[in-house]
Amino acid sequence: MEPSFSFGVILAVLASLIIAANALVALAVLLLIHRSDGVGLCFTLNLAVADTLIGVAISGLVSDQVSNSARSTQKTLCSLRMAFVTSSAAASVLTVMLIAFDRYLAIKQPLRYFQIMSGLVAGACIAGLWLLSYFIGFLPLGVPVFQQTTYQGPCSFFAVFHPRFVLTLFCVGFFPAQLLFVFFYCDMLKVAFMHSQQIRKMEHAGAMAGAYRPPRTPSDFKAVRTVSVLIGSFTLSWAPFFITGIVQVACQECQLYLALERYLWLLGVGNSLLNPLIYAYWQKEVRQQLYQMALGVKKGLTAFLFLLVSAKNGGPERPRETSCHIVTISHSELDG
DSSP: OOHHHHHHHHHHHHHHHHHHHHHHHHHHHHHHHHHHHOHHHHHEEEEEEEHHHHHHHHHHTTHHHOOOOOOOOHHHHHHHHOOOOOOOHHHHHHHHHHHHHHHHHHSSSSSHHHHHSSSHHHHHHHHHHHHHHHHHHHHEEEEEEEOOOOSSSSOOOHHHHHHHHHHHHIIIIIIIHHHHHHHHHHHHHHHHHHHHHHHHHHHHEEEEHTTTOOOOOHHHHHHHHHHHHHHHHHHHHHHHHHHHHHHHHHHHTTOOOHHIIIHHHHHHHHHHHHHHHHHHOOOOOHHHHHHHHHHHHHHHHHHHHHHHHHHTTTTTOOOOOOOOOOOOOOOOHHHH
């Protein structure tokens, strides 16, 4: 695939947006974790870190696209770059699965949730997640059948990795993840519906007895809605890439590399920009923290501009002295 300046610009803009959005969410979540102890926030922070690394990884590919030089990146360096991109993407997808499982466990076992999902268990899950991600990403470097025999540059996914690697990722990664997502969603929907039926029965019994009817708690349905958005964004982002990659494996004569690398792979990587928008928006505490951070930046900017204007005018403005007369009126004067 020939280098493209426009594609390099798109990569640069996408990488910048991914890094900025996820770094902002990571900072907000860090401040929240400092104030409270939430296991779910740790998973959200891990997702922001993984997506930030994706932005950093794809930014290294920009120079190969925008450069007019005939000299391309060496195959070893390109393989390491794409392995790092794949590892970060795998960590992002696995963290999304972990967040879905965390929401599922909170609904399925609400009374035992904090006993099961302790800080130690969450840390072990995150550590195992990163080990598995780097194993997946660097697997082609140790398996010759997953490598391309010829490398002509510029550096891209299919310039060093064979489509058989995409087929393997689909069989052991994407397809099982989809099945788990569907299972979590269906079971959570069933549990949320049962809870809703129980609340309706309690409200009906309270109304018959003339007692106070407690308000309904939509937390279960909020979790189901979050998981449904999660499934939709993940599927729409990565399914076209994997399906087209499988077609390329089955049809060696079909030249689908341009569509795979210029559009579909970019669509999958773009999921790392959707994640901070989705999870930061649906999590109320993260949204409120971002709002507080924006207010703090606004106040700081206002104070800085005030000092700048004051220094330009020769110093801080002093309040003008104005003379005023205070007249005291007694009650007797009012009565008279």
